[in-house]
Amino acid sequence: MAHCDHVSWLELVEGNGGPFVSYGWRFAQVIQEMHAPEKQFPQLIFFIGRRQKNTALHQLCKSKYRPSDKRDAINLRADRNSVRSSHPRIFADWDPGRRGILPAFNSPKVCHRKEDIPVNWPTTSWQPHDLILARLAFLFCDVICIFADDIGGLEATISLLMTWANIGSSSSLPPHIRPRVLIVTGNTSNTEKILNDNDLFFNIRRGENASLFFSSFMDVKISNLPSNELSPDARYLRLDTELLFELHDARRIRETSGVMFSATHLNALFEDALQHTARDMLIPYNFIHASRKGNLLDGSIVSHLLMFTRQGIRAHVPYEAVASYIASAILMDAYPPSMHGARVISIDGGGIRGIVPLEILTMMQDVLGSELPVLNLTDFITGTSSGGIIALNMGKCQHSVKVSKEAFCQLAKQFFSQHQKNTNRFGRLFGTLFSDGMYDATNLEEVLVGHFGTMRMLSTPSTKVLGWKAAAISSTIDSGSPVLFTNYNSETPPGKKQGYSYVQTDMRDGPYVWQALLPSVNIAGKSYQDGGVRPQNNNPLLLGLSEIRRLWPTTPIPDVVVSLGTCSALMEHSPTVSRFRNVLMDGMLLRGYRSINSSYDGEESWKQVKNLFPAEVRSEQNFLRLNVPFPPGSRPSIDDAGAMDTLSQWVRRRVNMIDIEQTIIVLLLSSFFFELESQPEFHSGLFHCFGSIRCRASARAVIRLLSSLHTSRMDFYKDGVNLGLSLSEKDICDDCRRYCRPVRFFVRHLDEKISLSVQHRGSQRLLSQFPKTVQSFIDQQGLDCSFGLANHGIPLQIQCDTCEMKIKGEEITLCNCILSTGVPSTYGFVRPHHLH
Structure with missing residues (x-):
């Protein structure tokens, strides 16, 4: 498995009709570093500046810090000191002086997934970087820390903030869930500090700007760095303390409002917001609607509630009991735990x-x-x-x-x-x-x-x-x-x-x-x-x-x-033309x-x-x-x-x-269907897909009948390439009597349409629901439904420990092979050179 040192979160690259947003799934990589992302609630700090920003980032973000190789990119790093805590810190950083649009033809990365997303840019004078920050990145920030000396002083900082305020936030959450702004200045005297505060209050908090500014930001403060004669640890201690205070206050408000998202949910929301912003960034992003994806409310919910309420009234059930029951049902539906055709x-x-x-x-x-x-x-x-x-x-x-x-x-x-x-x-x-x-x-x-x-x-x-x-x-x-x-x-x-x-x-x-x-x-x-x-x-x-x-x-x-x-x-x-017309x-x-x-x-x-x-x-x-x-x-x-x-x-x-x-x-062959066991993993430039072929009928009877109709060996194929796996009764579990054949293969991208088939009588017969994309399996099985499924995660069939051990054994063999050699084993795989 290739080691990845890239920290780029978002980049703008050349594209038709305007820049594309290049996303390397960095947020997901950072989340994967956490030990229990479904139970951890990270907070994001955004550093904006240049030299002073880099020094502070190196001091406060305790990770294997190295400067980004993409100076025009927005970067993202995890704080190693807090990565195992209940509230890990994530640091984003960007240099506002670097607003370049990168060439479209960059060398492809094999260490991480990457996608260039076309953006429907609005007709406006605002720059693309400012639009992406205000309408996307800031939605997930708790604190924005701007190093004023890096970008031209306090006046330039206020101008930058007002630009983002004029663009406006796309968040559907209440205004008090907006990010807090901390403006960091160099060593100044008390007099200069007072003057800076006055300038800030005059430019931002005056009537015509206040409502605009505070619709995008929760608060704004100034922080002074001590003399640079101090050691780095001592010099940035006060800033670290102020950041901790702001994070604590932001966390308290989020928890009170019920929007303190887990790491898993935060990543899912960001990826959804990214696609939303690319489609139409002027439309507000609704966090509630996003959390219902994969678990949409049925159109008949209103009629069901009315019917239930009327039945309660007819039976003289107390109103409190009816309301309590409905509230309980809604709560269960809102927080559920987390294939084949007809x-x-x-x-x-x-x-x-x-x-x-x-x-x-x-x-x-x-x-x-x-x-x-x-x-x-x-x-x-x-x-x-x-x-x-x-x-x-x-x-x-x-x-x-x-x-x-x-x-x-x-x-x-x-x-x-x-x-x-x-x-x-x-x-x-x-x-x-x-x-x-x-x-x-x-x-x-x-x-x-x-x-x-x-x-x-x-x-x-x-x-x-x-x-x-x-x-x-x-x-x-x-x-x-x-x-x-x-x-x-x-x-x-x-x-x-x-x-x-x-x-x-x-x-x-x-x-x-x-x-x-x-x-x-x-x-x-x-x-x-x-x-x-x-x-x-x-x-x-x-x-x-x-x-x-x-x-x-x-x-x-x-x-x-x-x-x-x-x-x-x-x-x-076939119809023929009559030689004469007979009226009768x-x-x-x-x-x-x-x-x-x-x-x-x-x-x-x-x-x-x-x-x-x-x-x-x-x-x-x-x-x-x-x-x-x-x-x-x-x-x-x-x-x-x-x-x-x-x-x-x-x-x-x-x-x-x-x-x-x-x-x-x-x-008979439509009885066989494929299930993904987990989300595909990206290694060496390809998605590694692992799943199993199952049978929804009596597997032994089906296989024996197919064998009687065709005496030769029947092999499984992916897109015309033999997987080296045959259809056999040996894959019927002795305990549950069900068929289970682990399968592994590569795809270039998740939207690539693939076909799994069985060679029978010289022709390839498709399995259930093929051809199909891997992404459609992910969607259908809800593997990426971070907010749960409508069935509350209840398995649709009785689980068999023997089958699960068989599948896990194949998966462990695959992982060990990749970790030791960087290349997966050939058994059950389509090799990369077959993928064209």
Whole structure:
């Protein structure tokens, strides 16, 4: 590991449209020197001057002091004498006579991270250095110590202070949390001291300047240095004492106001304020809002509080008790202690043709075997009409594919055998126009109630396992807008812009399951109808993807989408131009009839939805459509129960087993996901990332099935480079039975998009959520959320000591290798020369 002696905190370098701020993560380096940064509360002293400033800094900042190699930079150092105390001192320093803009092409540093940040400079006569100090650096200072003799005397010092006061502070904290100013002058007589004080009071504390000055600074005082004939220790003893007094007073006020930040929080706030200042430095910086990043308040908090208060009033709970409970909840939320995408199955509607997706699912289950149900490779399942019956049977009732298929066939035959169909398609069309749908809703209700019984959408499943989210598509009768029957609650209503809503009832467990599947139903004073009435919703994929974005906001793009059709006319043949016009065959009535029929074909909706996504998302690897054309001859109608056996056999003949296996492989590999174990560390010009590959399904069954489908060794790759790690059952823990494979690799920068994949059948199959940046993993896992997470740091899975020891062992091996050689071991790594 390269040793770093650089102390530069902030620099201005050449850039397009104005200087860039160059930041070398110096604040974070200083914080790392502290032994318990989450429990230490540092205070920052800013020295401004030249020679006298350097002498004082050398005397008061007890560190391995050496002058900075960048004289135009703002520097930052830790006081070694206080670094282990509860209130460590941090010293910043700058020479106001050095305001140069450094060249953009400096030699890159390999000992520390560095970033040049473009700044949206306001149109003003103020110099960039003054803007950065007033709007950024001073927000985190407790004391500003200006050595007047270094910058031209007291008059020049006052002019500099008024420049910063005119620029103004961007802090949202109260005015008494502003930094204190200590002006240090050389050895002067008592008379000169009195005159200096008078000049200071006259120029700063007079009416027109006082309000301006004290909106940016808490106080201003003058300190006189003794004669330089004294030893350095003796000469700066008084200044050290005065600084300690000012720091103590500043600390007392901060603690009283509740803004005494820990070292961890101070660093996080500074890095956020730096980005804020670069975007728009004229907008005030809100410390409260910054502390909520990664733990944002939900938009429904006001409605929740109102509901809670009303319930308390209704139950005659004392006001003090309600207020105390709310205050406690807010406190817990405000101070919390401190990955993969969804897999979707979408099923089209189509009456008895629902046997088509069920037969496809059966073929998939045949490949998976009995140990790995299709449902275990799914997170969200949605359907319309008959697809809704399948979705609720599997997702809500948690039935297997076999049981769901048997139940569907029984329901269809039981209902449609009672229904007298017209043998003529025109008869069926006119019958539909003069009745409530193509079949008797009363008979259907009896059949569905007999199957689902009194089960409600939000009731606890008989298995006591809550894991699969299911949604059946319906719509309102008055406007036809989509409505979802779901087996889960939503934090907030989707809102008018979403274009759909949820069924709301007064019942705690929601509506009955069978109500979601009726052609028309009245619930809580609102009327709903079969979602397939709107042709665009007969394929429910678009609504399902909208739900994915709401349910998994951090991973809005699903890992895998499997869309199952119910036969399609669009797959039969390409359209041809008719040689003649036949009014009977091509007249308006038949054209309209064919148009209505084709509008319900889910294949067209599939193409439209798929094209909404970028090419890398809608690749054949993870966006899959399984469907068949109609069988030859007359097409089976949606109420022809006798055609189900024929359709099942037709699906078996037409669906390519290669497509089934391809879908299975994608679902299996999407079970593997990557987690960072800690924030990446910067060494030798690269970020060293350490994490582990996990599996969210039964790892042994998944690996064995993948091995049976591909007998060769399956290796993990990063961006096409073999990591030297294979997919093996050996990485399944003997204690917890879960998969854990430690992985290590390099990236040039955290926003570099990477891909982790498995080599399978000669091609690389991406793991869950890849390609992705390392920074997105940091954000998603909250590794840099210094102010805590909404889950209060509660682990999302039971921790296994054996797995943790395995991961820590790999990490220690890595650290020892870097410390001893400066170069990481090659095992599990992508070497630097591969990173291009």
